[in-house]
Amino acid sequence: NAGVTQTPKFQVLKTGQSMTLQCAQDMNHEYMSWYRQDPGMGLRLIHYSVGAGITDQGEVPNGYNVSRSTTEDFPLRLLSAAPSQTSVYFCASSFLSRTDTQYFGPGTRLTVL
Amino acid sequence: GENVEQHPSTLSVQEGDSAVIKCTYSDSASNYFPWYKQELGKRPQLIIDIRSNVGEKKDQRIAVTLNKTAKHFSLHITETQPEDSAVYFCAAISSGSARQLTFGSGTQLTVLP
Numbered sequence: 001n002a003g004v005t006q007t008p009k010f011q012v013l014k015t016g017q018s019m020t021l022q023c024a025q026d027m028n029h030e031y032m033s034w035y036r037q038d039p040g041m042g043l044r045l046i047h048y049s050v051g052a053g054i055t056d057q058g059e060v061p062n063g064y065n066v067s068r069s070t071t072e073d074f075p076l077r078l079l080s081a082a083p084s085q086t087s088v089y090f091c092a093s094s095f096l097s098r099t100d101t102q103y104f105g106p107g108t109r110l111t112v113l
Numbered sequence: 114g115e116n117v118e119q120h121p122s123t124l125s126v127q128e129g130d131s132a133v134i135k136c137t138y139s140d141s142a143s144n145y146f147p148w149y150k151q152e153l154g155k156r157p158q159l160i161i162d163i164r165s166n167v168g169e170k171k172d173q174r175i176a177v178t179l180n181k182t183a184k185h186f187s188l189h190i191t192e193t194q195p196e197d198s199a200v201y202f203c204a205a206i207s208s209g210s211a212r213q214l215t216f217g218s219g220t221q222l223t224v225l226p
Contacts, residue, residue, distance in 0.1 A: 033213075040122070042202055042216035043157070058213065059114075090156060092214075100145045100206055102214060104156040 001026050004105035006091050012111045013081040021076040021108050023091030029103075030096040032074040036060065036087040037107075043090065049074055050096060081112045115140040117205050119217025126193050127225050134220045136203035137185040145206040146186045147214070148177060152199045160201075161188070193224045 007022045025032065033048035045058030049068040063085060065077040074093075078085060091105040116139040126132045138146075147162035163170045163177045163186065170177050174193075179186040190197055203217040 035216075040218060042119075042218045043214075044216070045213055048213060059215075101147070101159055101162065104158070106156050 003027065004091055004093055004103050006089075006105035006108050008108060009106065010109050012113065013078075014113050015081060015083060017081050018077070018079050019081065021078075021089055021091075021110070023074045023076065023105055024072050025074075025091075025093040025103075025105075026072065027093065027103070028071060029093035030071070031102075032068065032091065032093045033058070033102070034064070034066065034074070034076045035090045035092065036085075037090060038087050046076065046089075078110075083112045086110060086112045115143060115205055115207050115213075115215040117203060117215050117217045119203050119220060121220060122218065123221045123223070125223045125225060128193060128195060130193055132188075132190045132193055132197070132222055132224075134188045134201055134203070134222070135185060136187070136205075136217050137183075138205045138215075139184065140205070140207045141181075141184065143205040143207045146177070146179060147204050147206075148188050149202045149204065149216075150199045151202065151219075157202060190222075193222075195224050195226055198222055198224045 004025045030051050034046040035043040037043045044060050047066040049055045055066050089108045092102045094102040119136045144165040149157035150160045151157045163179050174191045176189040200219045202219050204214045
């Protein structure tokens with residue numbers, strides 16, 4: 001199993017540009033989520049999904065969109081990037097019914113100029 | 114919603130000494146408390162977790178204690194080694210929050226040789 005994978009590893013955007021961060025898992029996990037990590041602030045939940053076709057907002061959803069068309073994939077879209085979105089983004093996944101353990105992807109470091 | 118506070122933000126110990134990191138949570142419905150270790154440039158990885166129906170859990174040099182009445186839980190690392198140096202995050206999941214993890218702000222642990 002590859003576990004949770006994310007692409008790209010690094011990305012530089014200009015203000016106003018759009019892009020999609022990719023996340024995939026091969027563990028048949030129902031639950032997937034996106035976090036952003038900023039210095040001194042821990043990890044904050046952006047959006048999450050409990051299954052294909054179901055998404056919901058987390059603590060800091062503004063400026064981000066998600067969709068879940070398959071169990072495996074959970075892309076995060078930035079529609080119009082802003083410098084405040086400079087951060088490290090982590091995708092995570094877990095089972096809903098068996099265990100609460102969440103597994104994180106390797107992260108994407110995003111810089112918005 | 115849940116609020117998790119973590120102290121201290123930085124901690125330096127001599128190799129072989131013990132380290133203790135403390136967290137408090139606000140939602141009395143929280144029932145799952147994981148601890149993650151994050152090495153520089155890497156993803157967070159689960160090191161130990163505890164559920165609200167137990168008061169203590171140990172795994173070799175690592176232990177976690179939970180006081181439900183006071184709504185706080187702690188990570189204890191004994192016989193620290195240089196490879197224990199990392200950022201440690203506590204987190205909590207509320208029973209009604211569909212697996213949403215709320216993280217503390219992190220503790221930078223440095224083990225001095």
